Amino acid sequence: MKDISKAKEARMLIRNSEWEGTTVGKVPGYVQCGLLILPFSEAYDFLVYCQRNPKPCPLIEVTDTGAPEPRLSAKGADLRTDLASYTVYREGKKVEEREDISDIWREDFVAFLFGSSLTFDAAMKRAGVDWPSEVWIFETNIDTVPAGKFSGKLLVTMRYLSGEDTIIATQVTARFPRNHGAPVHIGEPGKIGVKTSSPIYGKPVETIPEGVMPVFWACSVTAQRAAISAKPQIAISHTPGYGFITDILESEVSLP
């Protein structure tokens, strides 16, 4: 019998403002998702964008228009209150972070939930893969496949791994196609246009340490950025690190 009590409990704490900090590494075993909310007028093109770019934008669920319940991934949950922090963008500009979006929810909102590397991080740790806790996000020079007004460069996360761990990490993450899957690049950052001195997230890196190699995975901030660059009237995302905890078990979405 599938046990979803831990996920429900965590969502309740978040809903009641009794949760402290981010969800990184919390409630292990359950798939955590990134969130993006758009008005229905933008939803078709954005859905096609995700279909065309499954590595950075692996869709776990698309809600019914106006429905705040992600009934397929977390029955009874409420996407207006069950994330600990939301970021609101208007016309492509960040306007605020908040803990609850009930009062700005609209009947034409569609919520997109994305698989996240938080899921495979845990699987890599279980397989003994080790890396410094620091994670970076970089822009590459690789174009995503556009759809309507949505387009942009592929963004990637970077982790430093030993050669041995890189082999294991590639195999482990390939089993999670709905959470970015296998790396998109291993080695020389410049090959994919990454400037390690200018990260989007994380501290600038001047030189790569001896004995490790940089390994890059597609990152769902790609989707968020493509959406916001298109300057929709309003867009709401999770604040980085504050994921949505689903009832889906990690083991359900991993391949043999």
Next chain:
Amino acid sequence: MKDISKAKEARMLIRNSEWEGTTVGKVPGYVQCGLLILPFSEAYDFLVYCQRNPKPCPLIEVTDTGAPEPRLSAKGADLRTDLASYTVYREGKKVEEREDISDIWREDFVAFLFGSSLTFDAAMKRAGVDWPSEVWIFETNIDTVPAGKFSGKLLVTMRYLSGEDTIIATQVTARFPRNHGAPVHIGEPGKIGVKTSSPIYGKPVETIPEGVMPVFWACSVTAQRAAISAKPQIAISHTPGYGFITDILESEVSLP
């Protein structure tokens, strides 16, 4: 260097009406797709339906509205002429089969290409899995996840395999998540509501032969039927057995 000459050549023969018969087992190594064309007014709900039902409806490509070229899976191809047989439905009723849809193509058409079990059949054969060439399609009692006006029961294909081959077949097909993936059921047809005496496609089966077991995979006719049951003004699909040959190599879409 990826060689796509065989796929291009096959499409050219089809376009010029020089192709004989179905595409079953033809042009091995390339992914063949099922096709469904709908007006844009139906496309959003149908796309959400596919996202919610990835096993029967694994989307390989969604074209830009009005564009007959599936530029991501077969650059230069034309979906109005490059399938050997199309079936046209109006208001949910089949009205004709034809070899070319150029004269009924509309600027608001969206084409959906689906992964097909034709892809994993070849992989199973390579792995030594053997079954009588007869394949059936049945309705199950399993509901797909609805989206807007699209809904319906899951349809499955059935193949007879030995116990040993069932194990190999399960592993092989699990590597093709974009072509229906692992079986949805093995054994007693009644468990998923299948009446073997009433197939949707294939000859009625009264008794299952000794020494083999029925193995069931999700079937993309599910998507086609859900679309047509919603009675759209017009829908166009490939005629069963007449797939669209893409430039995508089977090896590109299979997992390790």
